[in-house]
Amino acid sequence: MLDWLEMQGHWGYITTALIVTALLIAADLIPPWLRERRLRAQIRARMRREQG
Amino acid sequence: MRSAYAVNPLLRWFHQLGSPPYFHAFATRWMPWFGFAALLLTAIGLYLGFVVAPADYLQGESYRIIFIHVPSAWMSMFIYALMALNGAIALIWRIKLSEILFLSCAPIGAMFTAVTLITGMLWGKPTWGTYWEWDARLTSELALLFLYFGVIGLASAYEDARQGARAAAVLALVGVVNLPIIHFSVIWWNTLHQGDTVKLIGKSSIHPSMLWPLLILATAAKLYFVFALLLRARGTLLEQERAKHWVRDAIGERG
Numbered sequence: 168m169l170d171w172l173e174m175q176g177h178w179g180y181i182t183t184a185l186i187v188t189a190l191l192i193a194a195d196l197i198p199p200w201l202r203e204r205r206l207r208a209q210i211r212a213r214m215r216r217e218q219g
Numbered sequence: 220m221r222s223a224y225a226v227n228p229l230l231r232w233f234h235q236l237g238s239p240p241y242f243h244a245f246a247t248r249w250m251p252w253f254g255f256a257a258l259l260l261t262a263i264g265l266y267l268g269f270v271v272a273p274a275d276y277l278q279g280e281s282y283r284i285i286f287i288h289v290p291s292a293w294m295s296m297f298i299y300a301l302m303a304l305n306g307a308i309a310l311i312w313r314i315k316l317s318e319i320l321f322l323s324c325a326p327i328g329a330m331f332t333a334v335t336l337i338t339g340m341l342w343g344k345p346t347w348g349t350y351w352e353w354d355a356r357l358t359s360e361l362a363l364l365f366l367y368f369g370v371i372g373l374a375s376a377y378e379d380a381r382q383g384a385r386a387a388a389v390l391a392l393v394g395v396v397n398l399p400i401i402h403f404s405v406i407w408w409n410t411l412h413q414g415d416t417v418k419l420i421g422k423s424s425i426h427p428s429m430l431w432p433l434l435i436l437a438t439a440a441k442l443y444f445v446f447a448l449l450l451r452a453r454g455t456l457l458e459q460e461r462a463k464h465w466v467r468d469a470i471g472e473r474g
Contacts, residue, residue, distance in 0.1 A: 177281040180341045180344065181341075183443065184284045185287065187337050188338065195327060197391060202454050207470055210461055
């Protein structure tokens with residue numbers, strides 16, 4: 168894989184750097200966003216149960 | 220006599236921010252703005268850095284990786300300092316919100332450190348001819364990543380979450396010693412890594428056509444950090460305070 172990357176030249180390294188950064192940002196953002204969504208849904212469900 | 224809070228609005232605001240309902244409302248209101256500003260500045264910075272800025276006379280096109288690498292490296296150290304500060308406040312004054320902010324900083328800081336190391340490797344290969352060298356700058360940055368992992372691991376290793384946070388805060392404070400080592404490593408030792416190109420004091424050895432995208436992307440990284448920190452802290456706060464009335468009111472109002 169590294170041989171393939173080295174054959175792509177300078178823009179290969181740049182593109183890989185951009186893709187890896189985008190993936191790491193997604194890995195940083197998505198889990199807390201999903202956790203909060205799930206939590207809000209649980210709290211709302213409990214509120215409905217208590218009201219009903 | 221008027222109290223300090225009445226005299227100083229900034230002090231009053233800081234004091235209010237320590238209240239969970241106030242922090243939740245603040246995060247909910249400002250998060251979209253920070254997220255949007257980060258996205259906008261990232262788009263502008265990437266366009267200026269990857270399309271408009273000229274190629275470097277020595278390094279060619281590959282130098283453009285600095286537009287990701289350098290802001291990430293600055294953030295990796297800035298976030299650690301902020302994390303340790305919040306850890307110290309949580310240890311000394313037992314402020315719950317500082318503890319939440321301390322723990323929320325760690326994964327974001329680890330992400331920026333990982334970006335720094337990976338993009339540095341991808342820049343190093345075409346520039347130095349190697350992905351990795353055990354020189355002082357690279358090794359101390361790797362140590363920073365392990366410190367972040369240590370803080371995350373230690374905080375979740377205890378059954379009592381608050382005890383885990385206190386142990387992690389001690390580790391974070393001990394690890395502060397690594398920050399000057401990272402910063403001054405290129406001066407103290409003979410390293411493969413180049414010296415500072417952008418200087419706060421004195422003239423920077425970088426052309427304005429390259430400096431501006433770098434500064435714009437550094438600002439975008441700061442705004443992203445605030446966005447991600449508010450997101451993580453708000454989630455943890457809701458989890459810890461889920462039984463409280465203010466949570467029900469806030470969720471009932473906003474859905």
